[in-house]
Amino acid sequence: LPRWQMNGHKRPLAVWTSATVQWTLKQKKLAELYRIPMSRPSILSGTSLLGKRALSTTSSSPKEVMLTSEQYGVKRLPFSHVSDSDIAFFEHLIPGRVITDPDELRLFNVDWLQSVRGCSKMLLRPRTAAEISEILRYCNKRKLAVNPQGGNTGLVGGSVPVFDEIIISTALMNQVISFNSVSGILVCQAGCILENLNQYLEELDFIMPLDLGAKGSCHIGGNVATNAGGLRLLRYGSLRGTVLGLEVVLADGSILNCLASLRKDNTGYDLKQLFIGSEGTLGIITAVSILCPRKPKSVNLVFLGCQSFSQVLGTFTTCKGMLGEILSAYEFMDDKCMKLVENHLKLSNPVTGNPFYILIETSGSNTVHDEEKLNNFLEHVMASGLVTDGTVATEDKKIKMLWSLRERITEALTHDGCVYKYDLSLPVERLYDLVIDTRARLGKTAKNVVGYGHLDGNLHLNITAESYSHSLLDAIEPFVYEWTAQYNGSISAEHGLGFKKKHYIQYSKPQEAVLLMQQVKAMLDPKGILNPYKTLPASS
Ligand SMILES: O=C(O)CC[C@@H](O)C(=O)O
Ligand SMILES: [Zn+2]
Structure with missing residues (x-):
C-alpha cells in the first residue's frame, strides 16, 4: 500500500489506488464547487461571518413567519x-x-x-x-x-x-475570564461564540470539547443551556461531563456562583447539572468553566460509501476496534441527504452512487502512527466489502470541505420546503429503521424523508413537503414519538424540547419525573418569568 505523504499541514488529499479500491482525487473540482457558508448578518456583533450557520438566501429579506x-x-x-x-x-x-x-x-x-x-x-x-x-x-x-x-x-x-x-x-458577554494550560480549564462568559473560543484555544494548543455546525454563531452559554451534543461527543463526551462549573443568575436576581474549576468536587448536590439542558427556564447562565482537550497533532478525515445501513454499523464496530483511541467522530447520512446538499447548495459528492455515506474523523498525537492505523482500517473495510468507495483528507481545507457535506444538511433542508424535524435517541441497531418505516408510512405525501446523524445513537429524521399540511403532521406525530418510545428512546437527543416538543416529554419521561421537574421549576422561578412556554408542559 502507498504510504501517506508526510509534509505537515500542506499534504494533498491522499489518494489510494489498488486492485479493488479507487480513492478519488477530486480536490480541485471540490474547491471550485464548495462555497464557504455565509450566515445571517448579526447587527450586534462584528465577528467574522465565516462558518456561521448559513441562512444566506433569506437573511436580507426574511420571509413572513406566522406568529x-x-x-x-x-x-x-x-x-x-x-x-x-x-x-x-x-x-x-x-x-x-x-x-x-x-x-x-x-x-x-x-x-x-x-x-x-x-x-x-x-x-x-x-x-x-x-x-x-x-x-x-x-x-x-x-x-x-x-x-x-x-x-x-x-x-x-x-x-x-x-x-x-x-x-x-448574551452577545456582549464575550470575554474569556481565564485559561489554565496545565489543567486545560477555560473559564469564560456565556456569550462567547463557540468558534471564537476554539480559535482562541487552538493558539494555545487546545480545542473546545464541543463542535457543531452552528459554531460560527452559537454561544457557549446557549450550548450549555441546551446541553448541545454535536460532532465530537463520541470522543469527548457530553457537556454534562466537560462543564466543571457555572455562574447562573436566578429568577429573583441572586447570583449563584458555582464556577468551580475542579475535576473532583463531592460537596453536596451537583447543582450545575440542573441548569445544563434547562433551556433558560431555571436561570440565566452567565459564565462557564469547561475542561478542554489538547489540540490533536494529526487529524484525518475519511468519507466512505456503503451499500446498506448494516454496513454502516459493521464499519462502526470495526472502526472502534481498529481506530479506538484516535476515533473522534463517526457520522452518517443517507443518499437523500447527499442529493439535497448537491441540489440546493451545489456541493459535490466525492464518492457517488451509494445509499449511505460515512464520515470518520481521527484525532491523535502521532501522524505516522495514526495514518498507519487508518491505512490498515481502510484496507480491512474495503477488503471485507463493508465499504465500497471512499476518499481521505488530511489537509485542513479539504477536511473542512468534506465536513461541510455533513454539517450543511440542515441548511440544505431549509431550501427544500417545509421541514418537519425530529431528533431521536435510539438503540444504534434500530437507528435507520425509523426512517424506512416513516418513508413507507408517508409515501408520496412527503417530498423527502431523510436520515442522518451521529453513531452515538442519535438519528436526525427530517421530512420535507412543499408546504405545511396539518394532515401530514398528523401522519407523522405521534407515530414518530410512539415508535421511539417502544425502544425506550428519547424524543429529543440533543436539540432540547424548547417550545415545539414540550408536550411530548411524556414519551421519554415518566409522569413522576415530569412532576418533579415542574416542582423544581416552581421552586426556582415561582412567578414563571424565565423563558415561559418552553421545556415543560404547564402543571395541571
Ligand atoms: O437539522 C437537524 O436535524 C440536525 C442538526 C444538528 O444536530 C446536526 O447534527 O447536524
Ligand atoms: Zn446533531
Whole structure:
C-alpha cells in the first residue's frame, strides 16, 4: 500500500489506488464547487461571518413567519406588559444597550429555521452577571417575562419569545475570564461564540470539547443551556461531563456562583447539572468553566460509501476496534441527504452512487502512527466489502470541505420546503429503521424523508413537503414519538424540547419525573418569568 505523504499541514488529499479500491482525487473540482457558508448578518456583533450557520438566501429579506401564538393557538400568560417606565429603568441601568426599534428586533423574534415568531418589544444587551442580576430582580418584581438568547441557532423554538417576553441577549458577554494550560480549564462568559473560543484555544494548543455546525454563531452559554451534543461527543463526551462549573443568575436576581474549576468536587448536590439542558427556564447562565482537550497533532478525515445501513454499523464496530483511541467522530447520512446538499447548495459528492455515506474523523498525537492505523482500517473495510468507495483528507481545507457535506444538511433542508424535524435517541441497531418505516408510512405525501446523524445513537429524521399540511403532521406525530418510545428512546437527543416538543416529554419521561421537574421549576422561578412556554408542559 502507498504510504501517506508526510509534509505537515500542506499534504494533498491522499489518494489510494489498488486492485479493488479507487480513492478519488477530486480536490480541485471540490474547491471550485464548495462555497464557504455565509450566515445571517448579526447587527450586534462584528465577528467574522465565516462558518456561521448559513441562512444566506433569506437573511436580507426574511420571509413572513406566522406568529407562534397564532400558528399554535397559545394563550398569553398573565405577565405584565413592558411600559415606558420599564424602558426608562433599563435605559438607566444599561444606557445605549436597550433595543426597542421594531426593525432591529425582527431578527431576534424569529428562530433560525424561520418557523416560529414572537413579538418582543425590547431586547437588552447586558455585559455582566451583575447587570443580568439587576434586570431579573426588576423583572421578577414587575412580573415581566424574559427570553434569554444566545446565538439564536436552536432548532426547537426555545431561543425566541413566544409573545412579548423581554429578550436578554448574551452577545456582549464575550470575554474569556481565564485559561489554565496545565489543567486545560477555560473559564469564560456565556456569550462567547463557540468558534471564537476554539480559535482562541487552538493558539494555545487546545480545542473546545464541543463542535457543531452552528459554531460560527452559537454561544457557549446557549450550548450549555441546551446541553448541545454535536460532532465530537463520541470522543469527548457530553457537556454534562466537560462543564466543571457555572455562574447562573436566578429568577429573583441572586447570583449563584458555582464556577468551580475542579475535576473532583463531592460537596453536596451537583447543582450545575440542573441548569445544563434547562433551556433558560431555571436561570440565566452567565459564565462557564469547561475542561478542554489538547489540540490533536494529526487529524484525518475519511468519507466512505456503503451499500446498506448494516454496513454502516459493521464499519462502526470495526472502526472502534481498529481506530479506538484516535476515533473522534463517526457520522452518517443517507443518499437523500447527499442529493439535497448537491441540489440546493451545489456541493459535490466525492464518492457517488451509494445509499449511505460515512464520515470518520481521527484525532491523535502521532501522524505516522495514526495514518498507519487508518491505512490498515481502510484496507480491512474495503477488503471485507463493508465499504465500497471512499476518499481521505488530511489537509485542513479539504477536511473542512468534506465536513461541510455533513454539517450543511440542515441548511440544505431549509431550501427544500417545509421541514418537519425530529431528533431521536435510539438503540444504534434500530437507528435507520425509523426512517424506512416513516418513508413507507408517508409515501408520496412527503417530498423527502431523510436520515442522518451521529453513531452515538442519535438519528436526525427530517421530512420535507412543499408546504405545511396539518394532515401530514398528523401522519407523522405521534407515530414518530410512539415508535421511539417502544425502544425506550428519547424524543429529543440533543436539540432540547424548547417550545415545539414540550408536550411530548411524556414519551421519554415518566409522569413522576415530569412532576418533579415542574416542582423544581416552581421552586426556582415561582412567578414563571424565565423563558415561559418552553421545556415543560404547564402543571395541571
Ligand atoms: O437539522 C437537524 O436535524 C440536525 C442538526 C444538528 O444536530 C446536526 O447534527 O447536524
Ligand atoms: Zn446533531
